[in-house]
Amino acid sequence: MPANPILGIDLGGTKIAAVLLKKNGGVIWRKKIATAASDGFEAVLRQLTEIAAEARTIAPFTRIGLALPGPLDLKKGVVLDAPNLSWRDQPVTAPLAKLTGVPVFIENDANAAAWGELKHGAGRGFSNFIYITVGTGIGAGIITNRMIVHGRDGGAGELGHVNVKEDGPPCNCGRSGCLEALASGTAIARIMQERLQEGAPSLALKLAGGNIAAVTAETVGKAATAGDLLAQEIISTAMRHLGIALANLVQILNPELIIIGGGLAKLEKLLFDPVQAAMKRNCYPSFSKSLRIIPPELGEWAGAAGAAAIALDST
Numbered sequence: 001m002p003a004n005p006i007l008g009i010d011l012g013g014t015k016i017a018a019v020l021l022k023k024n025g026g027v028i029w030r031k032k033i034a035t036a037a038s039d040g041f042e043a044v045l046r047q048l049t050e051i052a053a054e055a056r057t058i059a060p061f062t063r064i065g066l067a068l069p070g071p072l073d074l075k076k077g078v079v080l081d082a083p084n085l086s087w088r089d090q091p092v093t094a095p096l097a098k099l100t101g102v103p104v105f106i107e108n109d110a111n112a113a114a115w116g117e118l119k120h121g122a123g124r125g126f127s128n129f130i131y132i133t134v135g136t137g138i139g140a141g142i143i144t145n146r147m148i149v150h151g152r153d154g155g156a157g158e159l160g161h162v163n164v165k166e167d168g169p170p171c172n173c174g175r176s177g178c179l180e181a182l183a184s185g186t187a188i189a190r191i192m193q194e195r196l197q198e199g200a201p202s203l204a205l206k207l208a209g210g211n212i213a214a215v216t217a218e219t220v221g222k223a224a225t226a227g228d229l230l231a232q233e234i235i236s237t238a239m240r241h242l243g244i245a246l247a248n249l250v251q252i253l254n255p256e257l258i259i260i261g262g263g264l265a266k267l268e269k270l271l272f273d274p275v276q277a278a279m280k281r282n283c284y285p286s287f288s289k290s291l292r293i294i295p296p297e298l299g300e301w302a303g304a305a306g307a308a309a310i311a312l313d314s315t
């Protein structure tokens, strides 16, 4: 096991978060930048290389742990499908290792965040829990007996694409009625835009400078927090769908704890209350009775810290 710190990077469609993590979980450096996703793979690879170069000026690191969206081929180091980055069958491990000169270990972003919370966050002391990330997309990292559930190809936990509404809205995976098309930040923004187009009044329009196309999930969240009824209704309906999906997971996995992170977790009660209520209504009372739903302790750094911890634990 390496004694030097590990560089953990969480590469998302919107932002790249990086931490230098000591073996004991201490963070000695962190950085966050916007992802140049629309500029293509080479541009993003350059960003990762620059982050590594900057981290090296802080402390010598011996490995990189990289959290990535979408299903991955862990053995080959390839991103199979990441619509938010417009990557398909994209090799990542080999080019990044070549450019930085250190071994690179990859993991799905929700799995990495779950591992980060298990090792250094809210999941410490738990053996069976689920980490859900709700932001641009929706994903889950499932911890069972203190191990990540990977499935055959490492694709387990693709919660965003479970069907929660037959004939529901189209999803960017090509199907319809997926949880992600009903409860992600992208979905919440889209639903508000549709309602505004129909002429429904909402503070979200004013917060977006009167431009319907500029309405984001953040705008909707701010409007809801300020008491806007339409924004509150859209978020609560979205979170009811998330609660139903969670109830199904709870019914299958019987976890001790659910951690909900990602950009939308900042909505706090507006998110957690309807999720908890829908989850409780839709699974065994004995399963949900003492089941807590809480925010992550590591916040937006869970994926980066978890990726570093995975690289550290890898042999």
Ligand SMILES: [Zn+2]
Pocket: 160, 161, 171, 172, 173, 174, 175, 178, 180
């Ligand atoms: Zn889908």
